[in-house]
Amino acid sequence: MLDIQNITVAYHGQPFLQDFSLHMKRGEIISLVGESGSGKTTAIRSILGLLPQEGELVSGDILFEGKSLPEYSEKEMQKLRGSRISMIFQDSGAMLNPIRKIGSQYIEYIQKHEKLSHKAAEEKAVAMLEAMRLSEPERIMKSYGFQLSGGMRQRVGIAMAMTFEPELLLADEPTAALDVTTQAQIVRQMMELRKNHGTSIILVTHNLGVAAYMSDRIVVMQNGSIVEEGDRKTILEQPGCAYTRKLLAAVPNMYGEGYV
Numbered sequence: 205m206l207d208i209q210n211i212t213v214a215y216h217g218q219p220f221l222q223d224f225s226l227h228m229k230r231g232e233i234i235s236l237v238g239e240s241g242s243g244k245t246t247a248i249r250s251i252l253g254l255l256p257q258e259g260e261l262v263s264g265d266i267l268f269e270g271k272s273l274p275e276y277s278e279k280e281m282q283k284l285r286g287s288r289i290s291m292i293f294q295d296s297g298a299m300l301n302p303i304r305k306i307g308s309q310y311i312e313y314i315q316k317h318e319k320l321s322h323k324a325a326e327e328k329a330v331a332m333l334e335a336m337r338l339s340e341p342e343r344i345m346k347s348y349g350f351q352l353s354g355g356m357r358q359r360v361g362i363a364m365a366m367t368f369e370p371e372l373l374l375a376d377e378p379t380a381a382l383d384v385t386t387q388a389q390i391v392r393q394m395m396e397l398r399k400n401h402g403t404s405i406i407l408v409t410h411n412l413g414v415a416a417y418m419s420d421r422i423v424v425m426q427n428g429s430i431v432e433e434g435d436r437k438t439i440l441e442q443p444g445c446a447y448t449r450k451l452l453a454a455v456p457n458m459y460g461e462g463y464v
């Protein structure tokens with residue numbers, strides 16, 4: 205479903221992400237792991253054409269269901285984002301407008317992608333918030349972002365990203381800022397999305413525990429390149445490269461569901 209072919213991304217004209225390739229099947233979960241600055245975010249932002257101004261995709265191609273994403277117009281991309289491909293960030297809640305109530309933003313977002321009455325859109329939003337195990341969804345709809353905790357805001361952002369059961373979910377450190385219980389809930393929610401809708405997920409994470417728990421495959425990155433990739437078991441039990449071993453050694457206790 206997604207085929208990233210040898211892409212190179214430059215910042216200020218200097219190539220950084222080099223020759224990055226990734227082939228992904230429907231319903232697959234792949235984690236990108238690596239130290240800060242290794243290029244994980246750059247890789248997933250290029251898929252959606254959301255590189256910062258200084259960044260540029262200089263070569264390679266990204267095929268989504270056989271179509272070249274870099275050839276999409278901005279309008280076509282906007283239609284794709286948030287419906288067929290969604291992205292969640294470490295602080296998705298920060299994308300909410302602070303001076304508007306959550307409900308009106310959520311309803312507007314739904315109506316942008318689907319022809320629904322105000323009432324039907326509202327019901328859909330409330331149902332998604334409930335699915336994120338947010339209690340009192342009606343109250344949340346009437347709140348401003350600052351009236352919610354960071355973890356609640358994050359779950360609102362994730363609910364929005366999941367509203368249209370995307371075919372591909374790009375998750376950039378989605379649980380990093382959350383407490384362990386909320387982390388586990390969100391991880392389960394993502395797994396359910398895959399189970400119920402066959403969503404493919406690319407997860408960027410520092411947390412090898414989360415990567416170990418969720419992914420079918422793990423891709424290890426360093427300095428803008430892939431240094432190792434393989435199925436979860438191989439990477440965790442027989443890492444081939446010293447850098448992967450170092451990352452693994454830095455995780456105190458990564459086995460067992462208790463970690464996530």
Ligand SMILES: Nc1ncnc2c1ncn2[C@@H]1O[C@H](COP(=O)(O)OP(=O)(O)OP(=O)(O)O)[C@@H](O)[C@H]1O
Binds near residue numbers: 215244259
């Ligand atoms: N806006 C930018 N302008 C210039 N260089 C950038 C910019 N964004 C990223 N870079 C370069 O790309 C490198 C990788 O950044 P990226 O965010 O992709 O890494 P990462 O592995 O996701 O790191 P982190 O885990 O800290 O988010 C940075 O160290 C920097 O050199």
